[in-house]
Amino acid sequence: MKMTLRMVTANRLHDGAVVYLAADDDWTRNVESGLAANTEDADKLMTTAEEAVHNQLIVAPYLIDVEVDVQSSRPVRPIRFREQIRAKGPTIFAPAAE
Amino acid sequence: MYQYDQTDHTLTRERVTEYRDQVSRRLDGNISEDDFRPLRLKNGLYMQLHAYMLRVGIPYGMMSSDQLRMLAYIGRKYDKGYGHFTTRQNLQYNWPTLEDTPDILENLASVEMNAIQTSGNVNRNVTSDPLAGVAPDELEDPRPYAEIIRQFLTLHPEFSWLPRKFKVAITGAEDDRAAINVHDIGLKLLKNEAGETGFRVLVGGGLGRSPFIGKVIREFLPKDDLIRYIQAILRVYNMEGRRDNMFKARIKILVHELGIEKFASLVEEEFQASEEDVLFLGQAEEDRIKAFFAAPDYADLSDDSPEVIEMSSGNEAFAQWLERNVLAHKQAGYSIVNLSLKPLGGVPGDITSDQMDAVAGLADTFSFGQIRATHRQNLVLADVAKKDLPSLWQELVDLNLATPNLDRISDIICCPGMDYCSLATARSIPIAKRLSERFADLDTLLNIGELRLNISGCINACGHHHVGHIGILGVEKNGEEFYQITLGGSSSEDADIGQIIGPAFSSEDIIDAVEKLVGIYISNREDDERFLDTYRRLGKAVFKEALYDAA
Numbered sequence: 001m002k003m004t005l006r007m008v009t010a011n012r013l014h015d016g017a018v019v020y021l022a023a024d025d026d027w028t029r030n031v032e033s034g035l036a037a038n039t040e041d042a043d044k045l046m047t048t049a050e051e052a053v054h055n056q057l058i059v060a061p062y063l064i065d066v067e068v069d070v071q072s073s074r075p076v077r078p079i080r081f082r083e084q085i086r087a088k089g090p091t092i093f094a095p096a097a098e
Numbered sequence: 099m100y101q102y103d104q105t106d107h108t109l110t111r112e113r114v115t116e117y118r119d120q121v122s123r124r125l126d127g128n129i130s131e132d133d134f135r136p137l138r139l140k141n142g143l144y145m146q147l148h149a150y151m152l153r154v155g156i157p158y159g160m161m162s163s164d165q166l167r168m169l170a171y172i173g174r175k176y177d178k179g180y181g182h183f184t185t186r187q188n189l190q191y192n193w194p195t196l197e198d199t200p201d202i203l204e205n206l207a208s209v210e211m212n213a214i215q216t217s218g219n220v221n222r223n224v225t226s227d228p229l230a231g232v233a234p235d236e237l238e239d240p241r242p243y244a245e246i247i248r249q250f251l252t253l254h255p256e257f258s259w260l261p262r263k264f265k266v267a268i269t270g271a272e273d274d275r276a277a278i279n280v281h282d283i284g285l286k287l288l289k290n291e292a293g294e295t296g297f298r299v300l301v302g303g304g305l306g307r308s309p310f311i312g313k314v315i316r317e318f319l320p321k322d323d324l325i326r327y328i329q330a331i332l333r334v335y336n337m338e339g340r341r342d343n344m345f346k347a348r349i350k351i352l353v354h355e356l357g358i359e360k361f362a363s364l365v366e367e368e369f370q371a372s373e374e375d376v377l378f379l380g381q382a383e384e385d386r387i388k389a390f391f392a393a394p395d396y397a398d399l400s401d402d403s404p405e406v407i408e409m410s411s412g413n414e415a416f417a418q419w420l421e422r423n424v425l426a427h428k429q430a431g432y433s434i435v436n437l438s439l440k441p442l443g444g445v446p447g448d449i450t451s452d453q454m455d456a457v458a459g460l461a462d463t464f465s466f467g468q469i470r471a472t473h474r475q476n477l478v479l480a481d482v483a484k485k486d487l488p489s490l491w492q493e494l495v496d497l498n499l500a501t502p503n504l505d506r507i508s509d510i511i512c513c514p515g516m517d518y519c520s521l522a523t524a525r526s527i528p529i530a531k532r533l534s535e536r537f538a539d540l541d542t543l544l545n546i547g548e549l550r551l552n553i554s555g556c557i558n559a560c561g562h563h564h565v566g567h568i569g570i571l572g573v574e575k576n577g578e579e580f581y582q583i584t585l586g587g588s589s590s591e592d593a594d595i596g597q598i599i600g601p602a603f604s605s606e607d608i609i610d611a612v613e614k615l616v617g618i619y620i621s622n623r624e625d626d627e628r629f630l631d632t633y634r635r636l637g638k639a640v641f642k643e644a645l646y647d648a649a
Binding site for chain 2: 011016086
């Protein structure tokens with residue numbers, strides 16, 4: 001079973017990398033390790049994110065919808081196509097990319 | 099090419115020092131993101147989907163081999179080993195970190211480069227004909243004037259907070275390879291009836307969500323008045339341009355809303371009022387700048403090259419490249435060589451650091467150490483001796499830079515799209531890759547000829563879709579990518595904005611749709627008509643009907 005919950009994403013200040021808010025106010029590069037919440041609790045996630053902005057960890061946080069596996073309550077993937085690309089990187093092979 | 103004087107050096111180095119301090123204060127938390135954003139943008143640093151993006155200015159696309167080597171070095175050391183040439187003759191890095199950007203700018207400054215005014219509401223890189231100074235159809239080299247405008251508008255205090263960004267393009271040739279009709283100001287060198295050389299001045303052209311072809315504001319502007327007249331246009335724009343709505347803030351909207359007559363009269367008034375300003379260009383300054391662009395020391399060579407004749411007769415691939423990618427030069431015994439950054443299945447405009455180093459070396463060996471970037475996202479070696487063409491071709495083949503597709507269907511202008519860009523509504527690069535694969539053999543098989551296909555991943559039109567003979571615009575519909583086709587556009591002397599042909603196609607169907615359009619052209623073309631000519635002769639209805647009928 002899957003359901004839709006919300007997560008906070010942002011770009012890391014010092015290198016611009018895409019990150020997701022995880023447990024213990026941590027930020028992860030991996031969408032599947034992020035913290036998902038229902039709509040009411042999403043505000044709390046944003047409050048945590050604003051603190052991280054204040055502490056020069058991240059910039060421009062915002063909420064996204066994610067598909068969550070109910071059993072494990074782990075995020076599976078973002079709902080919007082744009083966010084899927086942000087989560088996985090460019091869909092095309094770049095010449096000498098990692 | 100132009101070389102920095104003490105003022106340029108000081109200005110660029112001072113800017114690096116200032117920026118380094120700003121970045122350090124940002125990382126320490128002494129500047130907020132809101133305060134820092136305009137500062138980083140003034141130095142070409144954006145935040146994109148996955149990372150920061152740094153845009154490096156390449157004035158009118160001219161690079162020395164040392165500069166290109168530095169761009170290669172930066173790509174390798176601070177990025178992922180590649181860069182991306184843009185439609186404004188600049189180069190972008192997709193993966194720099196904020197912490198590294200001061201060092202990148204310092205490296206750039208060491209080779210007389212910077213990222214000043216590659217973003218923000220200021221005058222951007224002045225673009226020009228990539229064949230400036232070498233094209234046979236040229237009246238006069240436009241680069242000295244591009245450089246003079248660059249100097250005038252770099253860090254100009256009065257024009258540092260324009261309503262919106264501002265773009266100037268200039269050409270001195272008959273064939274418009276600088277897209278002057280779709281720039282805020284377009285300039286064309288021409289002669290008046292008295293035989294004097296001056297400029298035709300266009301204003302208010304542009305693409306984006308409201309595309310316009312530029313309107314002639316002055317049929318002939320004497321050279322000496324160039325700077326003062328540009329000042330007058332910018333002053334009127336600065337005062338009258340809209341600041342309440344970002345989407346209506348470009349000069350094209352002002353010109354459209356006032357009408358060209360009214361706008362021209364305001365400019366004329368301002369121009370007359372500034373007669374006392376010391377902005378007279380003058381022969382001495384003109385000559386000083388022109389000297390930087392003097393022709394290289396050409397050898398006395400014949401146009402008949404036995405090396406080329408011999409290679410052409412036995413080697414079909416070379417002959418095809420020669421026919422398609424090599425252009426006539428004004429100097430006997432020399433050719434203009436286009437390096438395609440549109441290989442089969444590649445990302446248009448992308449180039450690896452290894453390729454950049456190799457091209458720099460080829461420029462040193464074969465083309466007086468200079469390279470040009472084109473607004474169609476390719477490179478040019480402008481001064482190659484004909485006898486060297488076979489050896490150069492072999493090297494380019496090994497580097498995958500010899501795809502024989504200049505101005506053909508796979509020579510696609512393509513924005514980064516949703517693979518990189520935070521503004522995009524759909525991906526554009528995968529469409530370009532699939533089209534290049536689809537037409538790899540068909541191009542030659544059907545002898546499609548000149549066909550300019552441009553792709554944008556959103557309405558901001560960085561991929562110039564409005565002026566493609568075939569334009570493709572990526573949009574999002576219910577969370578899925580769709581692609582709208584426009585036909586009949588052009589950015590050359592026959593400039594026009596393409597017309598939307600009908601409902602958008604899914605990502606799956608768009609490639610077939612383009613092939614169908616090409617098929618309609620092939621079965622209707624007369625004599626040596628290009629796709630664009632056939633479309634304009636037959637009109638939209640014929641293409642629309644055939645495209646959607648059997649679909």
